[in-house]
């Protein structure tokens with residue numbers, strides 16, 4: 001396996017952001033006596049979701065945020081869930097709210113998304129926040145796409161005017177990432193191509209990319225022969241293969257022909273968590289400054 005200097009250390013980037021957040025949170029507390037608080041709503045016992053929520057709790061502890069978990073039965077009614085969201089929306093001590101997906105089939109996801117106060121929607125779950133982003137005026141940036149952009153920024157990788165090819169068009173990764181990279185602002189202004197499962201000849205796009213972002217959820221999708229001219233490769237994919245976590249990029253092949261690459265694990269994942277914390281602090285600041 002390539003252990004060379006071209007491997008981006010997502011854990012180190014996350015550690016730097018964590019230290020910055022601790023200072024920023026301390027400063028905010030000194031000024032306002034408010035400790036940011038993140039509330040997580042989780043339905044059922046999905047092990048991956050429970051693991052993710054535990055990780056969020058630990059990250060909150062590291063950056064001195066309050067954390068509150070609402071673990072509910074997957075049989076809860078839609079009205080009961082809406083009532084809890086309403087209560088969290090109205091609780092001035094709660095700054096950020098996450099509703100863990102997938103939701104049980106009897107619950108209308110869009111109704112739940114729209115019920116969430118956009119000013120507390122630190123995971124950009126409410127379509128209002130996606131709409132604000134699409135209009136070029138985001139309040140929060142979705143955590144995973146924002147982690148990709150943050151990594152590029154901190155690695156001093158120029159994005160402006162570059163051709164970024166994203167593989168994946170989901171509402172939580174590919175599509176919002178394209179919208180962020182199209183923003184008319186520093187660390188954006190890119191030319192973006194979005195590929196998906198119906199794209200014919202993905203290689204013809206990835207070979208022309210300055211930056212490739214793989215977010216398809218397909219282990220080993222991006223092979224060495226799909227890459228030319230030493231691009232930067234950011235691997236968002238997290239797939240379990242024979243009990244091992246791997247990305248969407250065939251790391252052994254691709255890492256030999258790129259200028260920089262993120263590994264899985266230890267790439268985008270740790271930075272995503274920090275983006276969630278950043279959004280929660282932003283939400284707390286916005287509430288005190290009555291921005292939203």
Ligand code: NAP
Pocket residue numbers: 144167168169170171172173174195196197198202215216217218221236237238239268269272
């Ligand atoms: P998703 O909702 O399943 O979307 C996958 C996207 O990839 C879809 O747009 C799909 O195309 C496209 N796709 C699937 N197979 C393809 C193929 N063979 N060729 C080209 N495109 C293909 O997944 P997601 O939620 O966006 O997540 C993507 C990956 O990122 C997953 O592995 C997930 O676990 C990971 N992830 C990581 C983090 C993190 O923090 N590291 C956070 C979120 C997600 P269609 O639209 O045509 O179906």
